[in-house]
Amino acid sequence: MVTVADTELDGRCPTGDIASRWEQRKRDLKLVAPHNKRKSTIIVVGTGLAGGSAAASLAEMGYNVLSFCIQDSPRRAHSIAAQGGINAAKNYPNDGDSVWRLFYDTVKGGEWRARESNVYRLAQVSTSIIDQCAAQGVPFAREYGGSLANRSFGGAQVSRTFYCAGQTGQQLLLGAYQAMMRQVDAGRIKTFVRREMLDLVVINGVARGIVTRDLVTGKFETFAGDAVVLCTGGYGNAYYLSTNAKTCNVTANWRCYKRGAYFANPCYTQIHPTCIPVSGDHQSKLTLMSESLRNDGRVWVPKTKDDTRSPDQIPEAERDYYLERRYPSYGNLAPRDVSSRAAKERCDEGYGVGPSKKSVYLDFSEAIKRDGEDVVRAKYGNLFHMYERITAENPYKVPMRIYPAIHYTMGGLWVDYHLQSSVPGLYVLGEANFSDHGANRLGASALMQGLADGYFVLPYTIGDHLATSKLPKVTTDAPEFGEALNAAKSRVQAILNVNGTQSAEHFHRALGHIMWDNVGMARNEKGLIKAIQEIRELRESFWKNVKVLGTGESFNQNLEHAGRVADFLEFSELLAYDALYRDESCGGHFREEHQTAEGECDRNDDKFCHVAAWEYQGVGNDSVLHKEQLNFEYCHLGTRSYK
Amino acid sequence: MNHSTSKTLNLTLKIWRQTGPDQPGALKTYTLTNISTDMSFLEMLDVLNEQLIAKGEEPVAFDHDCREGICGTCGVMINGQAHGPDNATTTCQLHMRKFNDGDTILIEPWRAKAFPIVRDLVVNRSAFDRIIQSGGYVSVNTGGAPDANAIPVPGHMQKDAMAAAACIGCGACVASCKNASAMLFVSAKVTHMANLPQGQAERSKRVLSMVATMDAEQFGNCSNTAECEAACPAGIKLSNIAQMNREYMKALLFSCE
Numbered sequence: 033m034v035t036v037a038d039t040e041l042d043g044r045c046p047t048g049d050i051a052s053r054w055e056q057r058k059r060d061l062k063l064v065a066p067h068n069k070r071k072s073t074i075i076v077v078g079t080g081l082a083g084g085s086a087a088a089s090l091a092e093m094g095y096n097v098l099s100f101c102i103q104d105s106p107r108r109a110h111s112i113a114a115q116g117g118i119n120a121a122k123n124y125p126n127d128g129d130s131v132w133r134l135f136y137d138t139v140k141g142g143e144w145r146a147r148e149s150n151v152y153r154l155a156q157v158s159t160s161i162i163d164q165c166a167a168q169g170v171p172f173a174r175e176y177g178g179s180l181a182n183r184s185f186g187g188a189q190v191s192r193t194f195y196c197a198g199q200t201g202q203q204l205l206l207g208a209y210q211a212m213m214r215q216v217d218a219g220r221i222k223t224f225v226r227r228e229m230l231d232l233v234v235i236n237g238v239a240r241g242i243v244t245r246d247l248v249t250g251k252f253e254t255f256a257g258d259a260v261v262l263c264t265g266g267y268g269n270a271y272y273l274s275t276n277a278k279t280c281n282v283t284a285n286w287r288c289y290k291r292g293a294y295f296a297n298p299c300y301t302q303i304h305p306t307c308i309p310v311s312g313d314h315q316s317k318l319t320l321m322s323e324s325l326r327n328d329g330r331v332w333v334p335k336t337k338d339d340t341r342s343p344d345q346i347p348e349a350e351r352d353y354y355l356e357r358r359y360p361s362y363g364n365l366a367p368r369d370v371s372s373r374a375a376k377e378r379c380d381e382g383y384g385v386g387p388s389k390k391s392v393y394l395d396f397s398e399a400i401k402r403d404g405e406d407v408v409r410a411k412y413g414n415l416f417h418m419y420e421r422i423t424a425e426n427p428y429k430v431p432m433r434i435y436p437a438i439h440y441t442m443g444g445l446w447v448d449y450h451l452q453s454s455v456p457g458l459y460v461l462g463e464a465n466f467s468d469h470g471a472n473r474l475g476a477s478a479l480m481q482g483l484a485d486g487y488f489v490l491p492y493t494i495g496d497h498l499a500t501s502k503l504p505k506v507t508t509d510a511p512e513f514g515e516a517l518n519a520a521k522s523r524v525q526a527i528l529n530v531n532g533t534q535s536a537e538h539f540h541r542a543l544g545h546i547m548w549d550n551v552g553m554a555r556n557e558k559g560l561i562k563a564i565q566e567i568r569e570l571r572e573s574f575w576k577n578v579k580v581l582g583t584g585e586s587f588n589q590n591l592e593h594a595g596r597v598a599d600f601l602e603f604s605e606l607l608a609y610d611a612l613y614r615d616e617s618c619g620g621h622f623r624e625e626h627q628t629a630e631g632e633c634d635r636n637d638d639k640f641c642h643v644a645a646w647e648y649q650g651v652g653n654d655s656v657l658h659k660e661q662l663n664f665e666y667c668h669l670g671t672r673s674y675k
Numbered sequence: 676m677n678h679s680t681s682k683t684l685n686l687t688l689k690i691w692r693q694t695g696p697d698q699p700g701a702l703k704t705y706t707l708t709n710i711s712t713d714m715s716f717l718e719m720l721d722v723l724n725e726q727l728i729a730k731g732e733e734p735v736a737f738d739h740d741c742r743e744g745i746c747g748t749c750g751v752m753i754n755g756q757a758h759g760p761d762n763a764t765t766t767c768q769l770h771m772r773k774f775n776d777g778d779t780i781l782i783e784p785w786r787a788k789a790f791p792i793v794r795d796l797v798v799n800r801s802a803f804d805r806i807i808q809s810g811g812y813v814s815v816n817t818g819g820a821p822d823a824n825a826i827p828v829p830g831h832m833q834k835d836a837m838a839a840a841a842c843i844g845c846g847a848c849v850a851s852c853k854n855a856s857a858m859l860f861v862s863a864k865v866t867h868m869a870n871l872p873q874g875q876a877e878r879s880k881r882v883l884s885m886v887a888t889m890d891a892e893q894f895g896n897c898s899n900t901a902e903c904e905a906a907c908p909a910g911i912k913l914s915n916i917a918q919m920n921r922e923y924m925k926a927l928l929f930s931c932e
Binding site: 113162197199278298314586 | 732
C-alpha cells in the first residue's frame with residue numbers, strides 16, 4: 033500500500049496566458065545586486081550541457097562558482113556523445129514551425145505527463161540557445177550561402193533540428209566548456225576535476241554545501257556555498273548495459289534524495305530502438321546507431337521462428353516487415369518507445385536473428401538499389417563505418433542487426449518551475465531533473481533542455497532564492513558538514529570492510545539482468561514484485577560478499593565503482609516500486625496489463641495524470657508519495673496514434 | 676563477413692604498473708586465454724581486471740568513459756602506437772580481431788613531461804585545459820547574442836572549422852610525438868576559431884596566448900614528423916599546424932597584441 037502525503041506538491045507554475053508566463057515570472061523574480069553577487073558562492077556539480085552552461089553563465093553574472101566533475105576534464109561529460117541534433121523553434125526553413133508547435137509536439141510526445149508551463153518556456157528559449165551557441169563559434173551545419181541548415185528528426189513534420197555533422201553534442205558541450213574556461217581564466221570559476229560528490233549538506237532545511245571525494249588521492253573534502261546546483265545526468269546505468277558512459281551514475285542524485293529531495297517518476301526510462309546488439313558476456317556497454325538510419329533502413333525479421341538461414345537466403349515473401357505491417361502510416365519511422373516494444377515482441381516470440389536471437393534486421397538493400405551505394409554512403413558513411421568496426425559486418429552487403437537499449441531517463445529529482453528541488457537551495461538541471469519530457473523524450477530535445485536550464489532559466493531563478501532567503505554565512509566548520517563528512521567516509525569504509533569474494537562488476541551485471549528482464553521495455557505486476565525482491569536480496573548479498581581491493585587513500589577505480597553500484601542497488605528498488613505504482617501505460621513505461629487490443633499504451637488519466645514524487649523513508653522502507661496534479665489547459669489530453 | 680568469424684585468442688600482455696606519480700614503475704606480464712575477437716580492447720582489460728581481483732591482485736587502472744570514441748578519456752600506447760594499430764580509432768573502439776592468437780601486447784601510458792602519470796595507465800592531462808583557458812574561446816556572455824543567421828558562415832568555412840573542432844582532446848598527438856609536442860591539439864582550436872567570423876576579434880590574442888601557455892606547460896616543439904596526424908583518432912590534419920604557424924607569425928609581426 034502506497035502512503036500518500038496529505039498536501040499536494042506545488043510546482044510554483046505561473047498562471048494566465050501561457051505565452052507570457054515566463055516573461056511575467058522574470059519580472060516578479062528578485063534580483064541580486066552586483067556587489068552581493070561577488071559575495072555569493074554557487075556550487076555546480078557536473079559539467080555536461082546543463083552544468084557547463086550554468087557555471088559559465090553564473091560566473092559571467094559575477095557569482096563565484098565552484099565547479100565539480102567526475103571526469104579528468106570538464107570537457108568529457110557524457111553530453112559529448114549526443115549525435116543527432118538540437119531542436120529550436122526558429123522556423124528558418126519557413127515550414128510553419130513555431131514555439132507553439134514545438135511545445136505541442138513535446139507535450140504530446142511525452143504522452144501528457146509533463147508540465148505545460150515548463151515545456152512552453154523550453155520551446156520559447158530554444159531559439160536563444162541557437163543564437164548563443166552560434167556566437168560562441170559552435171560550427172553548426174550551414175547552407176551554401178552561409179545560413180543555418182536544418183533537418184527533420186524523430187518523426188517531426190517540420191525541420192527544426194540544428195546539427196554539427198554527427199557530433200552535435202560534442203560541439204555544444206565544447207562551446208559551454210570553453211565559456212567555462214574563459215571564466216576560470218577570469219578567476220570566477222574554480223574547477224575541481226576527478227571529484228565525486230558523496231553527500232549534500234543541509235543546514236536549517238537549506239542546501240549549503242557538498243561532500244566530495246578526490247578520486248586521485250582518496251581525500252574527502254567539504255565545500256560550503258549559498259546554493260547547490262546539481263547537473264549530474266541520468267541513471268540509465270542501473271541496467272548495467274546502456275548507451276551511457278561508464279561513469280554515469282545515480283550517486284549524487286540518490287544522496288540528495290536521502291537528504292530530503294523528492295525523486296520524481298523514476299519509472300520513465302527511454303529505450304532507444306537502434307543500438308548494436310549484445311555480442312557476448314564480455315559486453316561492457318551498448319552503442320547507439322543514430323535514429324536517422326530509419327529514414328532509409330527497413331526493419332524486418334523472418335516469418336518463420338528460429339530461422340537460421342543467412343538474410344540473403346530468405347526470400348522477400350518470407351520476411352516480416354513488422355513496423356510497416358503494424359504502423360502503415362509511420363512505418364519504420366514510428367517513435368522510439370513504439371519501435372522498441374515491437375522489436376522486443378518479435379524476439380520474445382522467437383523470430384529474432386543473430387547468434388543470441390536478440391536482434392532484428394535493419395536493411396538498406398532497397399535504398400542502395402534505389403539510390404546507389406554512393407548516396408547511402410554520403411548520408412550514413414560514418415555510422416556504417418562505426419558499425420563495421422564494432423561488429424566486423426559490412427552493412428552495405430549484410431543487413432545491420434539492431435536491438436533496443438536503455439538510452440535516457442526522463443525521471444529525476446523533482447523540481448518546481450524555478451528548477452528548485454524540494455530542498456530549498458538545491459537546484460537540479462538537465463537529465464538529472466524530471467521536468468520537461470514527461471513519459472517519453474523526443475529526439476534532439478535533451479540537448480535543448482540541458483542548455484535551456486543552464487543558460488536561460490537557472491541564472492534568473494537562482495537570484496530569487498539568494499535575494500529572498502536571507503541566508504546566514506556558513507563555513508565548513510558547521511556541525512552539519514562534519515556529520516555529512518563522517519557519513520560519506522563511513523560508507524566508503526564499510527565497502528572496503530566487507531572483504532568478500534565477488535567483484536562490484538559482478539553485482540552490477542546481476543542488477544542489470546534483474547532490471548532489464550523485469551523493469552525494461554515491458555513490465556507487469558508479477559515481474560515488478562519479483563524484481564523488488566531480487567534487488568533486495570542482491571543488495572544484501574552485496575554488503576556481505578563484495579570484494580574491493582586496495583585502499584581508500586589512493587586512486588582506486590574499483591572502489592569508485594563499488595560505491596556507485598551500492599547506490600544503484602538502493603535506487604533500482606525505487607524505480608521498480610514506481611513502475612509498480614503507476615498502474616497504467618504511458619510513453620517509456622509500458623505495463624502489459626494496460627494495452628489496447630493492438631498492443632499500444634493504455635493510459636489512465638483519471639488516476640495517473642500526476643507526477644509521482646517520492647520522499648525517502650530509509651533504505652528498504654517504502655517511500656512516501658507526493659502527487660503533483662498535471663493540468664492541460666492548452667494541449668488537451670489525447671491519444672498518440674501512429675497507425 | 677558475419678558473426679561466425681568470431682574466434683578466441685590467447686595473449687601475453689606486458690603492462691606498465693605504477694602505484695603513484697612518485698613511485699617507480701615497471702612492466703608486468705600477464706597471460707589471458709580465450710579472449711573473443713568480438714571484444715573491444717578495453718573489454719579485454721576488463722576481463723584481465725576481473726581475473727586479477729579474483730586472485731587478490733589490484734586491478735590495472737586505465738582511463739575510459741563513453742567507450743564510443745568521442746569523449747577522449749581513453750588512450751594508451753599499444754605496441755608503441757598511440758591508440759593501437761587501427762586507423763582513426765580510439766582505444767575503446769579498437770577490437771581484438773585486429774590481433775592474432777599468440778600475440779604479445781605491450782601496453783603503456785601516454786609518456787610526456789606535461790602529462791604526469793597518476794597510476795598505471797592513467798595520466799593527468801589538465802595541461803590541455805589550461806591551454807584552452809588561456810584563449811580557446813570566443814568572449815561572448817550568455818544572453819547577448821544576435822540572431823544566429825545574422826552572420827552568415829559560408830559552407831566551406833563551416834566545414835573547415837568543423838573538421839578542426841572535431842578534436843577530442845585525448846592527447847594521442849602528444850604521446851606519439853618524439854618531442855611531446857601539443858601543436859596538433861593547440862592548432863585544432865586556433866584554426867577552428869580563426870576560420871569563423873565569430874573568432875576574428877580575438878584572433879591574434881588567442882594564438883599568442885595559447886602558444887605561450889603551451890610552451891609554459893613544457894610541451895615540445897613541432898618538427899613535422901606527422902606522427903600526430905597518423906595517431907589522431909579524430910582525423911585532425913597537419914595543415915592545422917601550418918595554419919597556426921601563419922596565424923602566430925601574423926599576430927607577432929602585425930597585430931597590436
